[in-house]
Amino acid sequence: MSQTVDRALSILPLLAQGPADLGQVAARLDVHKSTALRLLRTLHEHGLVHRQQDQRYRLGARLFALAQEAVENLDVRDIAHPYLKELNAECGHTVHLAVREEGEVLYIDKVESRYPVRMYSRIGKPVAITVAAVAKLLLADLPEQERREIAEQLDYPQYTARSTPNPAAFLRELALVREQGWATDLGGHEESINCVGAPIRGTDGSVVAAMSVSAPNVVVTAEELLALLPLVRRTAEAISREYSGTGEPPAATAAP
Amino acid sequence: MSQTVDRALSILPLLAQGPADLGQVAARLDVHKSTALRLLRTLHEHGLVHRQQDQRYRLGARLFALAQEAVENLDVRDIAHPYLKELNAECGHTVHLAVREEGEVLYIDKVESRYPVRMYSRIGKPVAITVAAVAKLLLADLPEQERREIAEQLDYPQYTARSTPNPAAFLRELALVREQGWATDLGGHEESINCVGAPIRGTDGSVVAAMSVSAPNVVVTAEELLALLPLVRRTAEAISREYSGTGEPPAATAAP
DNA sequence: TCGAGTCGTTGCGAAGAGTGCAACGACCAT
DNA sequence: ATGGTCGTTGCACTCTTCGCAACGACTCGA
Numbered sequence: 001m002s003q004t005v006d007r008a009l010s011i012l013p014l015l016a017q018g019p020a021d022l023g024q025v026a027a028r029l030d031v032h033k034s035t036a037l038r039l040l041r042t043l044h045e046h047g048l049v050h051r052q053q054d055q056r057y058r059l060g061a062r063l064f065a066l067a068q069e070a071v072e073n074l075d076v077r078d079i080a081h082p083y084l085k086e087l088n089a090e091c092g093h094t095v096h097l098a099v100r101e102e103g104e105v106l107y108i109d110k111v112e113s114r115y116p117v118r119m120y121s122r123i124g125k126p127v128a129i130t131v132a133a134v135a136k137l138l139l140a141d142l143p144e145q146e147r148r149e150i151a152e153q154l155d156y157p158q159y160t161a162r163s164t165p166n167p168a169a170f171l172r173e174l175a176l177v178r179e180q181g182w183a184t185d186l187g188g189h190e191e192s193i194n195c196v197g198a199p200i201r202g203t204d205g206s207v208v209a210a211m212s213v214s215a216p217n218v219v220v221t222a223e224e225l226l227a228l229l230p231l232v233r234r235t236a237e238a239i240s241r242e243y244s245g246t247g248e249p250p251a252a253t254a255a256p
Numbered sequence: 257m258s259q260t261v262d263r264a265l266s267i268l269p270l271l272a273q274g275p276a277d278l279g280q281v282a283a284r285l286d287v288h289k290s291t292a293l294r295l296l297r298t299l300h301e302h303g304l305v306h307r308q309q310d311q312r313y314r315l316g317a318r319l320f321a322l323a324q325e326a327v328e329n330l331d332v333r334d335i336a337h338p339y340l341k342e343l344n345a346e347c348g349h350t351v352h353l354a355v356r357e358e359g360e361v362l363y364i365d366k367v368e369s370r371y372p373v374r375m376y377s378r379i380g381k382p383v384a385i386t387v388a389a390v391a392k393l394l395l396a397d398l399p400e401q402e403r404r405e406i407a408e409q410l411d412y413p414q415y416t417a418r419s420t421p422n423p424a425a426f427l428r429e430l431a432l433v434r435e436q437g438w439a440t441d442l443g444g445h446e447e448s449i450n451c452v453g454a455p456i457r458g459t460d461g462s463v464v465a466a467m468s469v470s471a472p473n474v475v476v477t478a479e480e481l482l483a484l485l486p487l488v489r490r491t492a493e494a495i496s497r498e499y500s501g502t503g504e505p506p507a508a509t510a511a512p
Numbered sequence: 513t514c515g516a517g518t519c520g521t522t523g524c525g526a527a528g529a530g531t532g533c534a535a536c537g538a539c540c541a542t
Numbered sequence: 543a544t545g546g547t548c549g550t551t552g553c554a555c556t557c558t559t560c561g562c563a564a565c566g567a568c569t570c571g572a
Contacts, residue, residue, distance in 0.1 A: 002298040003529065004559070008261040009302040016325040019334075022520060032561045037521070041257040046265040050501035053338060055520075059326040061501035064459050067323045069272040070315040078275075082309060203320050245306035245317035259558065260530065278549060288532050293550070311549075 007031065008039045012059065015049065019056040076200065076209045077109050080239045084111045084211065087235045091228055093215040096197075098127055098134035099208070103150070105135040113215070130156050130164045131188035133197030134210035140178040141199065141207035147174055162187045182233060184226070185212075192217040194225050198236035203244040211236055263287060264295045268315065271305065275312040332456065332465045333365050336495045340367045340467065343491045347484055349471040352453075354383055354390035355464070359406070361391040369471070386412050386420045387444035389453030390466035396434040397455065397463035403430055418443045438489060439468075440482070448473040450481050454492035459500040467492055 007029055014020065014028050026036035040057055043049040047062030077097065084095045088111040097109035105127040129135045139147060151167040151174075164170045177183040185195040197212030213232055215225055263285055270276060270284050282292035296313055299305040303318030333353065340351045344367040353365035360382045385391040395403060407423040407430075420426045433439040441451040453468030469488055471481050 001294050001301065002260060002264070004258060004260045005264040005295060005298040006301070008258070008264070009298065009304065012302075012304075012322055013325075016322045016329065018329045023518090033520075034522080034562085035560060038257050038559080039261060042261040042265065045257065045262070046268075048265065048268075052335065052498060058330075058501060059322065061459055063319070063326070064323045064501075066268055066272045066315065067320045069269075070319070073272065073274045074314075079308065203317055242308060245314060245320075279547090289549075290533085290551080291531060294530080 008043060011039060011043060015057055015059050019052060019058045021056045025057065076243060079243050081109060083235050083239050084109060090231065091213060093213045096134060096212050096214065098138065098210050100138040105129050105138055128159065128189045130154055130170055131159065131185050133183040133185045133195040133212045136173060136177045136183040137197055137199045137210035138207055140174040147171060159189050160187055160191045164188065182229060186222050194222045196225055196229050196232055198233045200236050200243060201240045264299060267295060267299060271313055271315050275308060275314045277312045281313065332499060335499050337365060339491050339495050340365060346487065347469060349469050352390060352468050352470065354394065354466050356394040361385050361394055384415065384445045386410055386426055387415065387441050389439040389441045389451040389468045392429060392433045392439040393453055393455045393466035394463055396430040403427060415445050416443055416447045420444060438485060442478050450478045452481055452485050452488055454489045456492050456499060457496045
C-alpha cells in the first residue's frame with residue numbers, strides 16, 4: 001500500500017539470510033543505490049539494522065528486543081477470553097483457562113455454565129494437578145525428565161475412585177495426552193463431573209495455556225461431552241493462532 | 257532520513273508495549289488516522305503487525321521469525337576474525353576462537369603467532385576440554401546441574417603436573433571462571449605454554465564462543481601474558497557487541 | 513607512482529507518492 | 543431513533559522521495 005515502506009520492509013527478510021552490502025541490497029530491491037542507502041539509513045536509526053565493521057548491513061539488536069518485549073506483554077487471557085465466551089455460547093457449559101506457574105497450575109479465566117448445576121472453581125485457585133485435564137495438558141508438554149521429577153514430588157489425593165493413583169499412572173497419562181493432543185478428566189476430581197480440554201500453543205509450538213469444558217453427569221453424559229472434543233480443539237487452535245500472531249484477520253469484511 | 261519509513265517504524269516499539277487501535281497509533285505518531293491506517297496496512301502485509309479480532313493491532317509472528325532466522329545465520333567466525341587479527345597484530349601471539357558443539361569444544365579459528373616458536377593446534381580439532389581456557393569459559397556458562405554432569409563424565413588426562421586432576425577441581429575452576437569472567441591455562445596442557453581467554457556473549461548474555469591468547473614460556477612469562485588480560489577482555493567485549501548487533505558503527509567517518 | 517576500477521555518499525530537479533481532509537457506513541449505547 | 547465512536551475511502555494538493563550524475567575514498571595491479 002505504501003511503496004517506500006514496502007521497499008524498506010523488504011530489506012529485512014533479505015538481511016535475515018545474512019549480511020549484505022549496499023550494492024546487493026539495491027540490486028535485490030531493484031532500486032537505485034542512493035534509494036537503498038536512504039532506506040537502510042532509516043532502518044539503521046531505528047536499530048533494526050546494524051552495520052558491521054566491513055560496512056555490510058545485518059539485522060540489528062532492536063529487532064530481538066522488540067520481539068522479546070512483545071511476547072512479555074502478551075496476555076493469553078486477553079486474547080482467549082472472546083473465544084471462551086463464544087465456546088460457552090455454543091455448548092452452554094463451564095469453560096476454563098489455566099496456566100502453569102511455579103510448579104502449580106492456576107485457573108486464570110472462567111466462563112460460567114448456563115445450566116443451574118455448576119462446577120465449583122475459582123479464578124486464581126490452584127487446580128487439582130494430578131487429575132484436571134488442563135493440568136495434564138500443561139505438564140505433558142514439559143521435557144521427560146522434568147515430568148518425572150514433578151510426578152515423583154506430587155501428592156496423589158484420592159478424590160474419587162478414578163483419581164490418578166500414583167506417579168507411574170500419572171506419567172502414563174501425560175504420555176498419552178502428549179501424543180493425542182487433548183486430555184480428559186472423567187470423574188477424577190468429583191465423581192459426577194467430566195472435562196475435556198485442549199492445549200494453547202505459542203509461536204514455537206510449546207504449550208502456553210490450556211482450556212477445558214466441564215459439565216456434571218446430570219446435564220450431559222461423558223459420551224455427550226466427548227462429542228464436543230472437535231469443537232474444543234478447534235477453539236484452542238484458533239486461540240493459538242491468534243496468540244502467536246499467525247494466520248489471517250479472523251473475519252474480513254468481504255465483497256464490494 | 258525517510259519520513260514515511262520513519263513513521264512506519266515508530267509504530268513497532270509502540271505496539272511492542274501492547275495492542276493498540278488505529279486512533280491510539282495515529283495519536284502517538286501525531287498523524288491523521290488515514291495515514292496511520294496506510295502504514296499499518298503495509299506493516300500488516302509484511303506480517304510485522306498482526307490484527308486481532310477486536311480490530312486492534314499487535315506485533316506479528318513474522319517479527320519473531322525474522323529474529324530467529326537472523327541469529328541462525330549469524331556466524332561468530334566471520335564477525336570475530338578481523339578482531340582476532342587486530343589482537344594478534346597488537347600482541348604478536350597466537351589467538352584462538354572456539355565454540356562448544358555436542359559435548360566437545362572445537363577451535364574454529366586461529367591467527368598464528370608472529371614468533372617462531374608456536375603452539376600446536378588445528379582448526380576443527382577438539383580442545384583439551386579439562387584444561388584449556390576456552391573450554392573453561394564455554395562450560396562455565398552452563399547451568400550448574402549440567403556442569404556437574406559433564407564434569408563427572410569427563411576423563412582427566414594428566415598432561416602435566418598442573419592439569420586439572422578431577423571433577424571436583426574442575427567444577428571449582430569453572431565456578432571461579434564464571435565469577436571472574438575470564439580464564440587461564442597456566443601450563444595445564446603443555447608445561448611451557450600459557451593462555452588467557454575471555455568469553456564472547458550473545459544478545460541474551462549467554463556465552464556463544466570463547467577466545468584466548470597463547471604463548472610459550474620462552475617468549476613471555478606467565479605474568480607478562482596475564483598483563484594482556486585487559487586487552488583480551490576488551491577485544492572479546494567488542495566482538496560481543498558486534499555479534500549481538502549492539503553498539504555504534506565501529507568507526508564513523510567524522511567531521512564535515 | 514599512477515590510473516582504472518569499485519563502493520559508499522551527496523545535491524539536485526522532476527514527478528510521483530504520501531498526506532490530510534471530509535464524508536460515509538458500521539456499530540454500540542443511550 | 544439518535545448521538546457518539548471507530549475504521550475506511552476518494553480526492554486534490556503538496557511535500558517527499560526517486561534516479562541521475564558526479565565526487566571522494568579506497569584497492570588492486572601495472
